[in-house]
Amino acid sequence: MTKCPICNGKIEYKSEMTTYTYKKHSIEIAQSGEYCMECKEAFLSQKDLKSTKLQIANFKREVDHFLTTDELKRIRKKLQITQQDASQIFGGGIRAFHKYETAEVTQSKPLDILFRLIDSNKISFDDIKRVAI
Ligand SMILES: [Zn+2]
Missing domain, CATH: 3.10.20.860 (Ubiquitin-like (UB roll))
Known part of the structure; x- marks a missing residue:
């Protein structure tokens, strides 16, 4: 133009x-x-x-008080899991974490809360894995 x-x-x-x-x-x-x-x-x-x-x-x-794409990625990396692993454990479909971390989709509130609790060491990742799988 x-x-x-x-x-x-x-x-x-x-x-x-x-x-x-x-x-x-x-x-x-x-x-x-x-x-x-x-x-x-x-x-x-x-x-x-x-x-x-x-x-x-x-x-x-x-x-809206949700974790940003970078925060979400930082916490996932802290757990030393891939996007695929995270999607498998926390649900939402195989590409879920790819979508959350590229802002294609916003994570659910329960997942957001869970990640905040993990990040502040209020819940251990071992506890989650024990009940998730
Ligand atoms: Zn003009």
């Missing part, structure tokens, strides 16, 4: 700081896309949206 379909103004591909609001909480994110230099309209492609998807998903998780 070279001309704005709305005002015929000049279009530039760049990154702009954008305010993203969720449940009355806001963050500033750098959103790349095509922007009109005249009317300031933004034209975002699937690729542009994908570039901020993880950041937005983690922001929502923080607002």
Whole structure:
């Protein structure tokens, strides 16, 4: 796109700081896309949206009090298990942890609570394995 379909103004591909609001909480994110230099309209492609998807998903998780993708991964690694192992023990389908850790899907609240308890050593992973398998 070279001309704005709305005002015929000049279009530039760049990154702009954008305010993203969720449940009355806001963050500033750098959103790349095509922007009109005249009317300031933004034209975002699937690729542009994908570039901020993880950041937005983690922001929502923080607002909703869920572990972020990095926190979830850190705790899983602490247990020294693969994504497949974790999915087998905690359920949710073979690709469950891949989905949670890439923010494709948010983990369930019970799983989130369980991981927090494991992380703070309130529950041992051995206890879980004993009842899970
Ligand atoms: Zn325009």
